[in-house]
Amino acid sequence: MANKNAFLFADETTRFYFPWIFLLMVFIGTLLCGSGLFVYNCLNRWQQGVSESLTIQINTYDDNGVFRAEAVNEDIEKALSIIRTTPGVREANVLDENQMGELMAPWIGADVNLMDLPLPKLIDVAIDPKNPPFLEQLKMDLSIQVPNASLDSHRIWLTQLVKLSHRILQLIGIILILIIFTVVFTVSYTTRASLKIQEPIIRLVHMMGAKDFYITTKYAWRSLKRSLIGGFLGFCCAAPILVALIYCFEGMSDSIFTTGIYMEQWLFLAGYPLLMSFIAFITTFKSVLGYLKRFI
Amino acid sequence: MTPNESISPVIAEFNGVSFRYKIGTDVLKDLHFSLAPGSFHFLTGESGAGKTSLLSLLYMDHLPTKGRVRLFGQTVDSLKRSEKAQIRRQIGVVFQDYRLLNHLNAFDNVALPLRIIGEKESDIRKHVTELLAWVGLEKQMRAYPEELSGGEQQRVAIARAVIHKPSLLLADEPTGNVDDAMAQRLLYLFLELNKLGTTIVVATHNEGLIQKFGFPRLHLHGGQVHLTIPRNSDISKLTKGEKNGQ
Known part of the structure; x- marks a missing residue:
């Protein structure tokens, strides 16, 4: 005896394409979603980092290129006293040579003697992100009392990076929407192709008194089942690639790509094939219901 | 609804029904007839006379282009889709091409x-x-x-x-591909169902069966239906209209 639910579905070629289409769509979608989350996490981390710190540079050479020697230490003391009395500042420390070396290593290498370079002295300032200092006032105080000091809130370079990240996220969003449209179109098209093939059978069961809902749900459940299989496989293919990509990025630099994807975000990603399958279910349901209207 | 539970005075009623396919002239013209619960009719006519079309109106595969068809006391035009499905569940159809x-x-x-x-x-x-x-x-x-x-x-x-x-059984040439013995056996099956209250319409060219079983005949000719009641027919199963020779 055949499967009691199989009567609507004679052999048809669309059954082979359907899971493959979903595998591909979910694979691409998961990679994009995962990349988007990774960028989003990095962006948050960068913004959080900026809101928690400032850097003050004190020039070690004057305008004529002469080393200022002891004047630098005076400037550092003055700057520290201004900063430490500013409301909203938690901590301020001068970076020593080792810290400077680590900071510069990615650009100039680890073996260079920093004393040979005209590098400024840097003061790392930790601020309270909930109650940050008034930066304009701080800048003004520094410019009056320590003319060789300048305040860097990191916002100039970060603004560009944030803009770029936002563009990347927007692009990912657009591609994800396009994927959804593609899924809707593909499901709708394959369903209609299947219905066309099965029309004599549908006409027969319709004539026997099968209600629209009965026929529609049979198709929609089948569509859901196939899309879940394809989606699950697509996710299983994409997840390891995503992990490998994140691992590669984290290996590139230990300062800006260390966030990865959080556990709850992985769960969100796992929901992506479910969302796509749900879209397939609804699209199939609506396509079949629309098609059945041609029968009296 | 089982056949015996039918409360409709007539199973099917055609009032001024005409039907044509998208292209062409009327296949059926201004039909007036009804089928009483538990009646048995042969539907005859030459090939192309409209037997299959008439049956398709009875199982709602088509709607009339003019006039009104009532099934189980309900006008087909005004039925919701789910109600039509419910009515179709009371109808059995034997297709000429089996399907x-x-x-x-x-x-x-x-x-x-x-x-x-x-x-x-x-x-x-x-x-x-x-x-x-x-x-x-x-x-x-x-x-x-x-x-x-x-x-x-x-x-x-x-x-x-x-x-x-089913409460109504429609058979389009059900004995076309079987030998006489099997044809009679199948007709006896229909007869058994008919005794249980099923209304039956059998489209056939088999004159032998028509003569042997002697049920009323709906004959289609020129798009019109003509009722013939054999002398030995059980008149109690016919509708009022049929008794009056309509």
Whole structure:
């Protein structure tokens, strides 16, 4: 005896394409979603980092290129006293040579003697992100009392990076929407192709008194089942690639790509094939219901 | 609704019904007739006279282009889709071309109407096995339509049409591909159903069967229907209109 639910579905070629289409769509979608989350996490981390710190540079050479020697230490003391009395500042420390070396290593290498370079002295300032200092006032105080000091809130370079990240996220969003449209179109098209093939059978069961809902749900459940299989496989293919990509990025630099994807975000990603399958279910349901209207 | 529960005064009623396909002239013109519950009619006429069209109006595969068709007391035009489905469940149809599903075996083909109405699988197994045995196909239950002869396919189609004990059975040339003995056997099956209250319309060219069983004849000619009541017909089963010779 055949499967009691199989009567609507004679052999048809669309059954082979359907899971493959979903595998591909979910694979691409998961990679994009995962990349988007990774960028989003990095962006948050960068913004959080900026809101928690400032850097003050004190020039070690004057305008004529002469080393200022002891004047630098005076400037550092003055700057520290201004900063430490500013409301909203938690901590301020001068970076020593080792810290400077680590900071510069990615650009100039680890073996260079920093004393040979005209590098400024840097003061790392930790601020309270909930109650940050008034930066304009701080800048003004520094410019009056320590003319060789300048305040860097990191916002100039970060603004560009944030803009770029936002563009990347927007692009990912657009591609994800396009994927959804593609899924809707593909499901709708394959369903209609299947219905066309099965029309004599549908006409027969319709004539026997099968209600629209009965026929529609049979198709929609089948569509859901196939899309879940394809989606699950697509996710299983994409997840390891995503992990490998994140691992590669984290290996590139230990300062800006260390966030990865959080556990709850992985769960969100796992929901992506479910969302796509749900879209397939609804699209199939609506396509079949629309098609059945041609029968009296 | 089982045949005996039918409360409608007539099973089907045609009032000024005309029908044409998208292209062409009227196949059926201004038909007025009705089918009483428990009646048995032969539907005759030359090829192309409109027998299949008339049957298709009865199972709502088409709607009339003019006039009104009432089934089980309800006007077809005004029915919701779900109500039409409910009415179709009271109708059994034997198609001229059988319309068996080639990917299902004989058992599953016959079980189809019961599965659509949600019958329990255990009941389906029992009823389908009994009926297939009755039409002489107990050994071909697992055979697919392509493995069956024309006559066997026709018997499967008939079994499928009657498995759910319909209130109205419409048969389009149901004996076209079987020998006389089997044709009579199938007609006796229809007769048994008719005795249980099923209204039956059999489109046929088989004059021998018409003469032998002697039921009223709806004859289609020139798009019009003409009722002929044989002398030995059981007049108590005919509608008022038929008694008046309409």
